[in-house]
Amino acid sequence: MVIPYYWAESRLQHKTPLRQITVRRWGWSDISQEDAQQLADQRVQEAMTCIESGEKLRRREPKEAYDSADGVPIREEVVSRHENVVITRNSYGALCLNTPDVFFADVDASPKGMLHMSMRGCLAMIVTSVVTGILTKSAMAGFSLAIGLPWLVSSVMKQINKRRLPKAEAQAKKEAMTAIQAFSSVHPAWHLRVYETPAGYRLLAIHDLFDPAGETARKALEALNADKRFARLCAVQGCFRARVSPKYWRMKYKVPLSLPKSKWPFPAEHVHLRKQWIEAYDQHAPRFASCRFITALGSSVVSAEADAVRVVHDAYCRAQSDLPLA
Structure with a gap:
C-alpha cells in the first residue's frame, strides 16, 4: 500500500514537422514536494522516450484518484496516519480508512422486485x-x-x-445476513465483526492479517459477494478500504457551497472553496454514523494488529453509537 503525502505533475511536449506529442505524468513522495516533482519529471521523460521509440503508452494518466493502475498509487489527500492505517479524503469529501493487511468487505443488500423503465x-x-x-x-x-x-x-x-x-429492503438484508452467516459457518476460524451500513453490511476480520492481492482474500470477497470492483482494486492498490465518514447526500443536508469536482492535488483556485465546503461538512457529519456494530461471528481469536485498526475504524465511524446511518 502506497499513499503518498506529496504529489506533482510534469508535462513534456515534443514537436516534429509532422506531429506534436504532449505527455503528462504524476510523481509522488512522502519526503517533499520537490522530491515528488523530481519523480514526475523522471517518469514523463521515460514515457516520452518510450512513445518516441514507437511504444504505445497513454499520453496522460487516468484522472481517477483511487481507481487507477499502471503503477500509480492512491492519489487522495492524506488527513491522518495511525501506524499502518492511512485516513484519506475521497473525491466527494468523505473520509476513507486504508489498511495494507486488515480484511474489510462491504456486502450490499440490493432490494429486488423494483420496477424500472427500460x-x-x-x-x-x-x-x-x-x-x-x-x-x-x-x-x-x-x-x-x-x-x-x-x-x-x-x-x-x-x-x-x-x-x-421497505419489504424489499428487509428481505435483501435478510438474504445478505444469511450469506454472511453461511460464510462464517464454513470458516469457523475467522473472527468476523458485522456492521450495518446504509446499503447493507460491512465485515471486518480481526483474527489475522491478509494480503489484499492474495488468494485467501480474493476467494473470501468472492464468496461474500462483495463488489467486484472493490475486490479488483484491493489487489491493484495493495490495500483494503472502508469509508468512515458519511456521504453528504445521505445526510439529507445541502452544504452551502458546491463541492469543486477537481481531484487531489487541487488547483489553487479550488483550494479555498474546497476548504469552506469541508468545514461545513465537518460541522454536520458528527450527527451521523457511517456504520453500526451489530454482532461478532466465528472464533474469539484476536490479532493485536487487526484490533488496533478496529479501534480506529470504530471511532471514525461512530460504530458504537445510535446515530442515524449515512
Whole structure:
C-alpha cells in the first residue's frame, strides 16, 4: 500500500514537422514536494522516450484518484496516519480508512422486485404515440401521448416501488445476513465483526492479517459477494478500504457551497472553496454514523494488529453509537 503525502505533475511536449506529442505524468513522495516533482519529471521523460521509440503508452494518466493502475498509487489527500492505517479524503469529501493487511468487505443488500423503465419500453411508448398520432391524424394527440405516457408509467412505477421498498429492503438484508452467516459457518476460524451500513453490511476480520492481492482474500470477497470492483482494486492498490465518514447526500443536508469536482492535488483556485465546503461538512457529519456494530461471528481469536485498526475504524465511524446511518 502506497499513499503518498506529496504529489506533482510534469508535462513534456515534443514537436516534429509532422506531429506534436504532449505527455503528462504524476510523481509522488512522502519526503517533499520537490522530491515528488523530481519523480514526475523522471517518469514523463521515460514515457516520452518510450512513445518516441514507437511504444504505445497513454499520453496522460487516468484522472481517477483511487481507481487507477499502471503503477500509480492512491492519489487522495492524506488527513491522518495511525501506524499502518492511512485516513484519506475521497473525491466527494468523505473520509476513507486504508489498511495494507486488515480484511474489510462491504456486502450490499440490493432490494429486488423494483420496477424500472427500460429504454426498450420507453421507445415502444414513443412509437405507439407516433402511430396513434398518424392514425388519428392529430399531431397534438401523438405529441401529448409521447410526453404523457412515459411520465404516467414512470409515476405509477414510482408509487409501486415506494410501497414495495421497505419489504424489499428487509428481505435483501435478510438474504445478505444469511450469506454472511453461511460464510462464517464454513470458516469457523475467522473472527468476523458485522456492521450495518446504509446499503447493507460491512465485515471486518480481526483474527489475522491478509494480503489484499492474495488468494485467501480474493476467494473470501468472492464468496461474500462483495463488489467486484472493490475486490479488483484491493489487489491493484495493495490495500483494503472502508469509508468512515458519511456521504453528504445521505445526510439529507445541502452544504452551502458546491463541492469543486477537481481531484487531489487541487488547483489553487479550488483550494479555498474546497476548504469552506469541508468545514461545513465537518460541522454536520458528527450527527451521523457511517456504520453500526451489530454482532461478532466465528472464533474469539484476536490479532493485536487487526484490533488496533478496529479501534480506529470504530471511532471514525461512530460504530458504537445510535446515530442515524449515512
